[in-house]
Structures are given as C-alpha cells and as structure tokens.
Amino acid sequence: MAFTFVHTADWQIGKTFGGFPEAKAAILKRARLDAVARIAAQARTKGAAHVLVAGDIFDAETLPDQTLREALSIMRKCADLTWHLLPGNHDPARPGGLWQRVRALGGPLANVRAHDTQGATEIAPGVHLLAAPLTSRAASGDPTAWMDSAATPEGALRIGLAHGSVQGFGSLGEAAVQIAQDRPERAGLAYLALGDWHGARQIGPRVWYSGTPEPDRYVRNEPGHALVVRLASPSAAPEVERVATAEFHWSQRAVQLDSLADIEAVAVEVAALGAASRSHLLALELAGQLSLAEHSALEARLEALAAELFWLEHDAADLHVAADGADQAMIGGGVIGEVAARLRAVAAADDAQARAVAELALRKLYGYARQAGEGRRS
Template structure:
C-alpha cells in the first residue's frame, strides 16, 4: 500500500512580520501545497494522504481558510485523513465540527482515538490532541487498540519523540519505541517541521511549505510504500514553493561580497527565496557603505525577502574618507571628533563609529545629487 504522509500545514498562519504582499504570497503557497500533495498522490498511485496534526495554525481559523483548504482537497481523487494537533486541537463545538459540516466524503476528521479501517486489513490508529499540551504520551492507547484482521497497522500522531530544544515542542512526548511497542508497520508523526527519520518505521514528514528560517530544505511530504511483514520504503517529495535560507558571510571588501552574491544567485530561485543574511568582517568604511547599498538596493529586490543583519560588519574610515569630509567644513569637524572617540575606545566608540558611517553615507548622497 502507498500513501502520502504530511503534517504541519498550519493554514491561516499570519506571517505578521512581513509586508502585505509577502504575507499574501506565503499564505497562498500553503494552499498550493495541498494541490501539490494531491498531484503527488495521483502520480505515485497513493490513494490516501494522512496528515499528522496542525492542519490549521489555530483552533479558530477564518471561514475562508477552512473553505479554501477543503476545496483544494476535494479537487483530488485521494482520501484525506486529518488529525488535530497542538495548534488545532479538538474540542466540542470547535474547529473540527466546522470542518465536518463542510467536508465531502473523501475528507475524514479523526477527533477520536479509535482505529479506522482505511482499506480492507489496513488500520489507521489516530492519537488526536484534545488540548494544546498533554502530559501523557498521546500514543499510549495504540497498545490496546484492536484491529481485527489487520495486515497493516499505521499510527498517526502529533508530538515530540525527542527534546528538540528551542526549535520544537517539549510537550506531548511520544515513546521513542512506540512503533515496536504497539506493533505498528509505520508511525506517521507531525510537530517537527523538517523531514526526520526516527527509526525505519517512524518518521516526521515536516511541513509541505517551509515557514521559518531554520533549514535550507524546501517543504516536502513523504511517499510511504509499506507491505505486510516488510519495512516501509519512504521517499521525500518536494511540495514547497519557497525556500527560507540562512547564510553567514565574512567579507572584507565589495569584491568578496559580489562574489558571494553571484554564487548564491546562481544556486537558488531568487524570486522564491527568503534570505536571512548575517554579514561580518572588517572593511573600509567606503566599502561597507557600498556593500550595504548593494544588499539593500539590488540583492533585496532580486529575492522575495531579505533579512539583513550587518552589526558585525565593521567599517573603518580611511584617510581618503576623512580628507573628503575635512574639506567640507562642519562635516569635517564632526568627522574628526567622531574619529577621536573611536580611537579612544570605551562605551561611546561603537556609537561614534555608527555616527561616522552615517555621516559618510549622507555626504556620499549629497555628492551624487
């Protein structure tokens, strides 16, 4: 049997740090990922898509978010199995009743910890979350779930098998050997936003559309091919549109920065890339101004989004910089005083360096007018 394993769609995520046009693009990409999953299921002969929690970003999404999600799923011939996670946990009269009221026959909401026969002899064992945080292992009931005539037992859960530290939930802890304990042929997990193999029968699918600066990989799902008495064959399939990259460059002049930019742009799909860029190094003040100008007025416009962090890129004014300012009277006097503060060190040196840099930038602008 083949099926698609996915999780952590988090539809309706606000992306509040971004401008409206970027927010709209990121939100739409999450819906587009549903279509990518449906196409992948058809292409690979998978009749089912199991979603291991956090279909929605909150337990109270807007009606449009629900309708858009369901309409995307209903365009495809596969069956969709939806599990409540910690973001969209199940409660009476809540989100999942709204979903059921609108869902077609190919969409199954799993709000009860009861096994369901997906196909003859293929049982799905769900562990829906009814609160955001569970102190007990949400999969402990798998041990006692009866699945008569089962040839395959597939677990579906949302939680942490290991402590992911600051980048993952520490609640809803799941036993690391749950698949073995409960006689599962495969345990489909959600919560961790990257593809992660725990053991040969236990996998995190990650999110189908990346949503944070955490890893270079774009969003994906897992194609799972499992047979009775054999370990599953698991294959990641890309579904995501956007890549969220983190880069840390040490540059000492404009040429080094240009070379790094050229290499990056040669490797990525720039309009669909969000980049968090950390710059460090010591360079002439003129070069620092030029580097920041290129980043803010060229690289920024090529990418979907640029988060530039350049506090560790230190600019040193050279004699030519100071001489140019000195010839301008008052700016020159200010530049000399700031240079003296920088040379003296102490608590005001960093502020003085920033002020001198700003003075040079404004002077350069006036020269270009």
C-alpha cells in the same frame, strides 16, 4: 498486503507572516494552501490514494470560516484521494471547537476524514489507521500509549498517526507532548507518522517526521517535503521517499566581509538561480569590517540583490566600519572633520553600544559629505 500512502503534516494553513509587508505576507500565506495541490500531484505520481496529515492542518483555532472552506474545497476537488486529517496542538479537537466547524462547513465529504477522536479505523482493506488526536495544546501523557492495546484483526497493517515530540530527542517541534520512540515495537505498528517537527527526519526504522510541506522560517532542517511511504507487509521495513512540495525556499548564510568583493559570492549564487530567485528568501548574517566607502557600496549592492529575490534581510550587528584615508578625504576638514575624528575615537572604544552609535553617525556623515561632493560636481 502492500500499501502506499503520503505522510505530511504541519500545513498550518492560515498562518500570518507579520514580519513582512502586507503584499508579501499574503503571498506566503497563500503558498500554504497551494501546497495541498502539490501534495496531491505527488500522491498521484507515486500511486498513493491516501494522504495522512499528522496534525496542525490549521494554524489556529480562530481562523475565519472562509479559510477553512478554501482548504476543504481544495481537498474535495481531489476526489481520487482520501485525506486523513489529525488535530494537532495548533488545531486541537476541543468540544465545540474548530473541528466541529470543519464538519459543519464541509458537509458530507467522502474523501476528507477528520480523525478527531482516538481510535483505530480501517482505511483500506486490511489497513488500519490508529489516530491519536490532540485535544489541547499540551497533553498530560503520551497520546499514543493506547495503541499498545488497540484491537485490530489478525495480520492487519497498523499505521499510527500522532503529533508531538519523541522522547529522548530533545525539544523537537513545538508541542508539549511526549511520544515514546519505541511505540511501533510496543504497538505492532508498521509505521508511525508524526507531525510537529517542521523538517523531514527519521527517528527510528518505523518512525518519521514528514516536516512541513511549505517552509515558514530560516531553519536548516530540510522542510518543504512530503514522504511517500510504501509498506509491503506488517513486518517489512517501510520504504520512505522524500518528495519536494515547497514553492518558497528560505536560506540563511553567514558572510565575513573584509572587502566589498566578499559579497560578490552571494551575488553569483543569486544570479545562478535565474528566474527561481523570485521564490527565494535569504537572510544574511554580516560580520567583518569595511571602510565607509565600502559600506555605502554594500548597501547599494544589497538593494540590487533584494530586487532579484522574493525577500532579502540582513543582520549587520557584527559588521563594523573604519574610516580610511579616502573616507577622511571625502569628509574633509574643518568642523565636520573634527566631528568625524571624535566619532572615530568613540568607535574605537570598548563600549559596544557607543561604538554602534558612533559608526552609524560616521556612515551618515560620510553619506552627507558624498552627496555634497556630488552636488558640487553637477
């Protein structure tokens, strides 16, 4: 009784990206819808006719009807695949809530099944899906506990579908829902497909998180995948393959800057991406100390890098400046030189807040002096 399917979760369609400019946010939002088509392509390539989505299909219960229609339309057009949708903590199955709207908007969708009530359903000959939908953002108990006594025919292939955190693995995910790690052993499950943790992760021999198919944050937890699961029999160990589904790639890097040359390693990596750099988001954590001239050049270098990427941001809270001889010569003497000397003294003090203000003032003072010098030369 071999059965192959795709396990995915945490699409969070409709998610907004408030920290980005409007045009960039719209592109990232659209990528979450486009991920559905990429999942479908992987399913066809791998010979899977069923896609199990373990919760948080939608980012919020209050999404406009048009967003729901778009998602349903994409799945409906993939008529060769059956989509099994489970309500999660972002889109719980409340009475009169989002899932009733989905049914009303979608009409009779033969290939899109909303598993918004707890129970076991035969989804293929001899294959039973045990779905544990969430009905609120937090559950009072383990939503999979009922699976232990759920009746299915003798020899059936039992697959669990749930959304929450596995007991004993810390605060994986966002949902305030605890799921027993040994549920497959207790309930005779061949596989337990979980959602909520946004990275692909194996919890036990028969328990996996698929992670989100499209990353949405700078976290090193292997997002951007779906899982192709092959079950040879109820007792056989699952064969699980990660397949790539992401359009965008988010990465975070710490950079120690002792000279301007230290940023060039990042520039080389970005250049090596070629055209793919346009789908990369990069967050840099900068630390170290530069001269005023080097810091000014760094800002120009970062602007150039930003033009090569979809998005670049940096945190320079631990990056400091110290005026060297060339900087002081550029600033000059007189009143401006005296001001610069006082600022250097404050920047050398132990008061972190005062140091930050003084360093900012020094950078601005240096910038004005450089502009004035360029004006005199022109």
